[in-house]
Amino acid sequence: MKLVRIGEPGQERPAIVDETGVLRDISGYVDDIAGEVLLPQSLEKLRHLPVHSLPKIDGTPRIGACVGRIGKFICIGLNYADHAAETGAAIPAEPVVFSKWTSSVVGPNDAVRIPRGSVKTDWEVELGVVIGKGGSYISEDDALDHVAGYCVINDISEREYQLERGGTWDKGKGCDTFGPIGPWLVTADEIADPQQLNLWLEVDGHRYQNGNTRTMIFTVAQIISYLSRFMSLQPGDVISTGTPPGVGLGQTPPVYLRAGQTMRLGIEGLGEQRQTTVGESL
Structure with missing residues (x-):
């Protein structure tokens, strides 16, 4: 998977890149690409999302850092x-x-x-x-x-x-x-x-x-x-x-x-x- 965070600084939301390069919103499933979302079991759940049914993200939004709430x-x-x-x-x-x-x-x-x-x-x-x-x-x-x-x-x-x-x-x-x-x-x-x-x-x-x-x-x-x-x-x-x-x-x-x-x-x-x-x- 290619996971990405889009939006203005401090307001980024999580998305996934489908196999055609289209951004799909996954904010209905996770709040951010951060913390416990990065655990193996959480990533496995994301792999099973119905990617082509997820909302497309139109336009060219700002791309934020691909990880949120970095600890170290x-x-x-x-x-x-x-x-x-x-x-x-x-x-x-x-x-x-x-x-x-x-x-x-x-x-x-x-x-x-x-x-x-x-x-x-x-x-x-x-x-x-x-x-x-x-x-x-x-x-x-x-x-x-x-x-x-x-x-x-x-x-x-x-x-x-x-x-x-x-x-x-x-x-x-x-x-x-x-x-x-x-x-x-x-x-x-x-x-x-x-x-x-x-x-x-x-x-x-x-x-x-x-x-x-x-x-x-x-x-x-x-x-x-x-x-x-x-x-x-x-x-x-x-x-x-x-x-x-x-x-x-x-x-x-x-x-x-x-x-x-x-x-x-x-x-x-x-x-x-x-x-x-x-x-x-x-």
Whole structure:
């Protein structure tokens, strides 16, 4: 299934994408794509809905983040060997973990605001993993059973804030609009192998990132198992699993975003995002 949330910010309602690409309203069955709706038994009920009898959604409504009421937005850094190399970083012995604030979450096609005074706002296409069945101390063998689905994430980052201002990475990662998620949540049964997905990103038509999840240092299963040692994972938690090479920081010389540019990015089978950058108003 491809699950989606449509409507203005804070007023999104749940929908499903039928096999012809038509949006169908499922708000008569669930209130949101969030929380317990992401449990395996709840998703199974949605699979049995009479999709072609559901109300069509006409027009081109705004698409919101594909998961609502996100509890934790957890990210993994330097998780592609070739990306670590382009940034001059050593291959990590364990996953590098940081957080994006949930206030950074926006829809996949919403504008991205460059923070006031920013000179190093950057892009990162990433595979997003949404937890369905929660748990702690999850084994690698069982880890993928805890996945509700997958999505596209743009882990937008302000490199000066992240790397040059002291402290943790988090303040360069969690600015408002720095977490576009979606367009769809594609349920895990539709993705045969999350470690064999092409992903890419363009800025103003120039392709900077072109990678595949097979080059991850730590697999999705390893990441879920690792994180569950330090925190309980809960339905609706989102994990962003790292980016392939081609970020602005890794260019020679580095290239960063400025107002008025367009990012387009996508992952095989998970859809595309498109964002325009705007300056933060004073």
